[in-house]
Amino acid sequence: xxxxxxxxxxxxxxxxxxxxxxxxxxxxxxxxxxxxxxxxxxxxxxxxxxxxxxxxxxxxxxxxxxxxxxxxxxxxxxxxxxxxxxxxxxxxxxxxxxxxxxxxxxxxxxxxxxxxxxxxxxxxxxxxxxxxxxxxxxxxxxxxxxxxxxxxxxxxxxxxxxxxxxxxxxxxxxxxxxxxxxxxxxxxxxxxxxxxxxxxxxxxxxxxxxxxxxxxxxxxxxxxxxxxxxxxxxxxxxxxxxxxxxxxxxxxx
Numbered sequence: 001x002x003x004x005x006x007x008x009x010x011x012x013x014x015x016x017x018x019x020x021x022x023x024x025x026x027x028x029x030x031x032x033x034x035x036x037x038x039x040x041x042x043x044x045x046x047x048x049x050x051x052x053x054x055x056x057x058x059x060x061x062x063x064x065x066x067x068x069x070x071x072x073x074x075x076x077x078x079x080x081x082x083x084x085x086x087x088x089x090x091x092x093x094x095x096x097x098x099x100x101x102x103x104x105x106x107x108x109x110x111x112x113x114x115x116x117x118x119x120x121x122x123x124x125x126x127x128x129x130x131x132x133x134x135x136x137x138x139x140x141x142x143x144x145x146x147x148x149x150x151x152x153x154x155x156x157x158x159x160x161x162x163x164x165x166x167x168x169x170x171x172x173x174x175x176x177x178x179x180x181x182x183x184x185x186x187x188x189x190x191x192x193x194x195x196x197x198x199x200x201x202x203x204x205x206x207x208x209x210x211x212x213x214x215x216x217x218x219x220x221x222x223x224x225x226x227x228x229x230x231x232x233x234x235x236x237x238x239x240x241x242x243x244x245x246x247x248x249x250x251x252x253x
Contacts, residue, residue, distance in 0.1 A: 017163040017170050025162055030061045032174045037065050044143040046070040051087040052205040056192040057183055058148045058175060063094035071099045072138045076130040078207035082196045089193050102138045104130045119209045123225055127233040135235050144170040152180050153204065154221040156231050
């Protein structure tokens with residue numbers, strides 16, 4: 001274990017997310033989160049949570065490590081009322097003290113979506129000003145952020161890694177290889193509150209106009225943007241700058 005925490009030779013050039021995977025990729029869940037939150041990125045890491053169908057697991061883990069960790073919640077203005085209530089339930093239950101309600105810029109809303117129905121004609125533009133841009137602003141000053149994405153959620157996430165480059169930050173998926181059964185077992189073991197819409201077949205929950213229930217034979221995320229070619233809102237689109245960085249600027253120790 002001591003070897004995992006030594007600093008890599010500063011003369012080697014490499015990609016920081018790959019280095020983190022080398023040292024910590026075998027870990028998962030709370031075992032992975034603890035060193036990242038307390039030693040690797042202290043005060044420079046945030047959790048981005050939708051407070052959706054599976055969010056309680058990751059929020060519970062984070063709260064057990066540091067209840068003051070910033071939790072970024074993208075309040076798009078189009079969420080289910082049940083999601084807003086669930087956010088309050090989990091925040092109180094876990095004692096989270098820094099849940100940040102991030103909303104779209106009112107000027108953007110007035111200019112781009114005055115009627116509130118942009119989702120029906122341009123999904124990318126709607127997600128862009130309601131989620132992508134607000135998240136970019138909210139992540140300013142952080143070196144890393146945590147997501148709750150998992151491989152089982154859709155075919156597009158089947159090869160999801162625990163560490164990704166999201167230049168200039170590192171994106172971390174600590175539950176990437178957790179199957180649905182393990183998630184359910186964790187919820188049951190810790191008696192975690194379940195999002196009220198899950199019982200109605202909403203296994204992945206985003207904005208109300210763009211979310212529908214799914215059947216047992218569908219991917220978990222099949223109900224997101226149903227009938228369109230969209231499968232991600234934009235905050236997890238690949239292809240960002242992954243320029244290798246010299247080891248002395250990488251936090252792996």
